[in-house]
Amino acid sequence: xxxxxxxxxxxxxxxxxxxxxxxxxxxxxxxxxxxxxxxxxxxxxxxxxxxxxxxxxxxxxxxxxxxxxxxxxxxxxxxxxxxxxxxxxxxxxxxxxxxxxxxxxxxxxxxxxxxxxxxxxxxxxxxxxxxxxxxxxxxxxxxxxxxxxxxxxxxxxxxxxxxxxxxxxxxxxxxxxxxxxxxxxxxxxxxxxxxxxxxxxxxxxxxxxxxxxxxxxxxxxxxxxxxxxxxxxxxxxxxxxxxxxxxxxxxxxxxxxxxxxxxxxxxxxxxxxxxxxxxxxxxxxxxxxxxxxxxxxxxxxxxxxxxxxxxxxxxxxxxxxxxxxxxxxxxxxxxxxxxxxxxxxxxxxxx
Amino acid sequence: xxxxxxxxxxxxxxxxxxxxxxxxxxxxxxxxxxxxxxxxxxxxxxxxxxxxxxxxxxxxxxxxxxxxxxxxxxxxxxxxxxxxxxxxxxxxxxxxxxxxxxxxxx
Numbered sequence: 001x002x003x004x005x006x007x008x009x010x011x012x013x014x015x016x017x018x019x020x021x022x023x024x025x026x027x028x029x030x031x032x033x034x035x036x037x038x039x040x041x042x043x044x045x046x047x048x049x050x051x052x053x054x055x056x057x058x059x060x061x062x063x064x065x066x067x068x069x070x071x072x073x074x075x076x077x078x079x080x081x082x083x084x085x086x087x088x089x090x091x092x093x094x095x096x097x098x099x100x101x102x103x104x105x106x107x108x109x110x111x112x113x114x115x116x117x118x119x120x121x122x123x124x125x126x127x128x129x130x131x132x133x134x135x136x137x138x139x140x141x142x143x144x145x146x147x148x149x150x151x152x153x154x155x156x157x158x159x160x161x162x163x164x165x166x167x168x169x170x171x172x173x174x175x176x177x178x179x180x181x182x183x184x185x186x187x188x189x190x191x192x193x194x195x196x197x198x199x200x201x202x203x204x205x206x207x208x209x210x211x212x213x214x215x216x217x218x219x220x221x222x223x224x225x226x227x228x229x230x231x232x233x234x235x236x237x238x239x240x241x242x243x244x245x246x247x248x249x250x251x252x253x254x255x256x257x258x259x260x261x262x263x264x265x266x267x268x269x270x271x272x273x274x275x276x277x278x279x280x281x282x283x284x285x286x287x288x289x290x291x292x293x294x295x296x297x298x299x300x301x302x303x304x305x306x307x308x309x310x311x312x313x314x315x316x317x318x319x320x321x322x323x324x325x326x327x328x329x330x331x332x333x334x335x336x337x338x339x340x341x342x343x344x345x346x347x348x349x350x351x
Numbered sequence: 352x353x354x355x356x357x358x359x360x361x362x363x364x365x366x367x368x369x370x371x372x373x374x375x376x377x378x379x380x381x382x383x384x385x386x387x388x389x390x391x392x393x394x395x396x397x398x399x400x401x402x403x404x405x406x407x408x409x410x411x412x413x414x415x416x417x418x419x420x421x422x423x424x425x426x427x428x429x430x431x432x433x434x435x436x437x438x439x440x441x442x443x444x445x446x447x448x449x450x451x452x453x454x455x456x457x
Contacts, residue, residue: 239427
């Protein structure tokens with residue numbers, strides 16, 4: 001079975017290459033579907049496959065850049081990417097990220113911040129999960145109320161409508177975001193991206209997990225446009241991240257390329273699957289991913305509090321993450337197959 | 352609304368220009384914030400006993416991280432696009448519409 005292992009010339013370790021491709025497919029599918037890089041899923045996976053931690057992050061970011069580029073191109077063809085919004089948000093994201101990163105360095109000088117950061121992350125994830133499921137339940141409530149009156153709720157109706165309040169702020173310059181169908185102050189996306197970038201900088205994550213729901217709930221993007229626009233940002237920031245990590249010597253390019261083979265295909269499947277699943281289906285699946293992420297962070301925090309069970313809790317955190325990646329990618333792939341089959345049948349019936 | 356715009360147009364434009372200016376300055380600011388006090392850990396790839404292409408690859412990494420970065424930044428998008436296009440080709444061959452989708456929900 002030696003042929004199933006490939007030598008990584010930089011990291012100096014032998015890695016099970018089918019594992020890299022499977023991991024790539026999984027995160028590619030999820031990334032293309034939810035509009036995020038998915039570093040929180042890949043890094044523990046790479047670690048399990050035997051990667052030294054120093055290389056896991058850089059390798060993950062390098063493959064993320066290529067995968068997100070593919071997904072952005074696909075979503076762009078579907079009309080899901082608001083490039084103007086993406087570029088405006090890039091300003092706030094970069095500035096916010098730098099401020100957050102500098103703040104962590106400042107906090108590090110004061111003492112150990114790791115636990116604090118993990119707690120903030122956990123609270124934030126719980127908030128996002130609450131936001132998603134509160135939105136879903138409000139929308140269901142509206143559907144029930146409409147059904148009682150013998151009506152049907154409008155397809156564009158949302159549960160939470162905070163963005164409508166934010167759109168009332170008319171501080172110039174005002175911008176038309178045509179793809180997202182929004183007219184708002186440019187300061188709204190700048191402020192939201194600054195805050196999400198700042199949080200991502202503090203937490204040391206790419207930020208897709210925070211930015212995607214922010215695009216929906218604070219800016220008012222339709223779910224599909226939020227996914228596409230977020231991927232556009234991830235592609236740019238991922239390429240920048242790949243360059244900086246590689247320059248610091250922390251990228252194992254051979255592994256990134258092997259992962260990319262799976263991720264590029266998976267990203268296409270995930271992006272196309274958004275054709276077949278309604279906006280609220282994407283939101284619910286996203287909420288589940290966020291809960292899984294929160295559970296894994298909680299397990300890691302508990303491992304610090306109970307050192308006797310540290311190994312068990314750490315391993316459970318990894319199982320939760322990889323189990324969620326497996327189940328969610330399976331759900332998306334099945335939705336893709338069913339949707340594609342229906343589309344082909346409809347085409348045949350028309351012909 | 353018009354009077355608000357007249358009053359605040361200049362300061363807001365100023366802030367707008369400052370943000371873009373700040374963004375342009377960001378690499379310099381990031382360099383400045385880097386300090387230089389922290390010692391960098393240097394990782395060197397072991398090229399002994401490697402087959403030719405792996406030895407060449409590891410040597411490229413050891414000799415210049417700049418070249419290695421350039422190769423990475425070029426290869427990653429190119430390989431991504433190649434494999435993405437292959438997946439595209441197969442999906443289009445099956446008959447999936449890859450150019451449009453119905454937008455009927457939020």
